[in-house]
Amino acid sequence: MHKVEPKVFLVGETRVVEEGLQAYLIHLGVPDWQTDSPSDAEKLIEVMGRLCYRSFEPGLNPNVTKVREGSASYLGNILKTAHGSVIEHPMMNFIFADVSRVFTHELVRHRAGVAISQESLRFVRLENLGQWLPTVIREDQEATEIFVRTFEQLEKLQVELAKHFKLDEPGVPFHFKKVVTSAMRRIAPDGLATTIGWSANPRALRWVLEMRTDPSAEEEIRLVFGKVGEIVVARYPNLFGDFTVEVVDGLPCSRPASRKV
Ligand SMILES: Cc1cc2nc3c(=O)[nH]c(=O)nc-3n(C[C@H](O)[C@H](O)[C@H](O)COP(=O)(O)OP(=O)(O)OC[C@H]3O[C@@H](n4cnc5c(N)ncnc54)[C@H](O)[C@@H]3O)c2cc1C
Numbered sequence: 001m002h003k004v005e006p007k008v009f010l011v012g013e014t015r016v017v018e019e020g021l022q023a024y025l026i027h028l029g030v031p032d033w034q035t036d037s038p039s040d041a042e043k044l045i046e047v048m049g050r051l052c053y054r055s056f057e058p059g060l061n062p063n064v065t066k067v068r069e070g071s072a073s074y075l076g077n078i079l080k081t082a083h084g085s086v087i088e089h090p091m092m093n094f095i096f097a098d099v100s101r102v103f104t105h106e107l108v109r110h111r112a113g114v115a116i117s118q119e120s121l122r123f124v125r126l127e128n129l130g131q132w133l134p135t136v137i138r139e140d141q142e143a144t145e146i147f148v149r150t151f152e153q154l155e156k157l158q159v160e161l162a163k164h165f166k167l168d169e170p171g172v173p174f175h176f177k178k179v180v181t182s183a184m185r186r187i188a189p190d191g192l193a194t195t196i197g198w199s200a201n202p203r204a205l206r207w208v209l210e211m212r213t214d215p216s217a218e219e220e221i222r223l224v225f226g227k228v229g230e231i232v233v234a235r236y237p238n239l240f241g242d243f244t245v246e247v248v249d250g251l252p253c254s255r256p257a258s259r260k261v
Pocket of ligand 1 (some may be wrong): 111
């Protein structure tokens with residue numbers, strides 16, 4: 001058994017295909033249109049939004065005599081007017097590592113605008129369990145001892161069962177290992193450290209960030225989304241800059257000026 005700390009990795013994000021965008025702008029008759037987006041995600045959203053009214057420059061659509069200039073002003077207005085479907089275009093791809101199955105089970109309740117790949121405990125054998133302790137346990141010596149002892153015991157049972165079924169002997173068919181590994185996980189703790197890949201569009205991300213950093217949410221998911229909040233506010237300021245952060249019980253609580261866009 002080993003101690004872990006939940007970790008957040010931003011491993012991917014949507015990219016603009018500049019030559020394709022330029023070809024579209026030429027097609028539209030605004031080859032010189034430019035913006036000052038801090039990221040491709042924000043640029044893509046601005047393009048997708050502006051194409052709705054042809055609001056790349058005044059007069060391109062005779063009904064439009066004035067346009068908002070710049071990414072901050074354009075995206076700020078989208079958020080303020082809750083035109084949220086426009087911000088669904090890009091995706092941000094995260095890996096959450098050393099998180100528990102308690103965490104992943106709560107995370108997967110968010111269905112809209114996300115993609116998920118979860119470490120399979122049907123295939124991946126449990127042999128050295130990772131453990132993160134919630135504050136209420138960590139600050140109580142006796143409770144900590146009970147947690148550690150239970151994890152160690154459950155880990156021992158995994159090893160014992162693997163030996164019983166001779167999983168590491170040569171020639172054991174993979175299918176059999178899978179069946180046994182899947183059965184063995186039923187006596188593993190919910191709190192064991194695992195990994196989940198989670199991709200979300202910014203509309204979904206804004207919602208989950210608000211819900212899961214709220215003080216009423218569970219400590220581990222608050223901890224993880226506190227880290228997510230730090231990353232996305234710094235990297236996509238025009239998409240997440242309206243969030244204000246207050247520390248409650250030692251963890252960040254992120255609240256947006258524009259709720260549920
Ligand atoms: C503090 C806290 C405590 C919780 N406790 C419990 C609990 O005790 N038991 C439990 O079962 N769950 C619990 N949940 C989970 C909660 O009920 C939701 O399932 C979870 O937060 C997902 O949020 P969402 O429903 O907004 O879905 P998301 O998938 O995040 O969707 C975002 C939004 O899209 C819209 N949407 C998504 N799907 C649909 C749809 N099918 N039809 C119409 N509109 C849709 C809704 O407006 C929704 O709010 C808890 C969540 C929190 C934050």
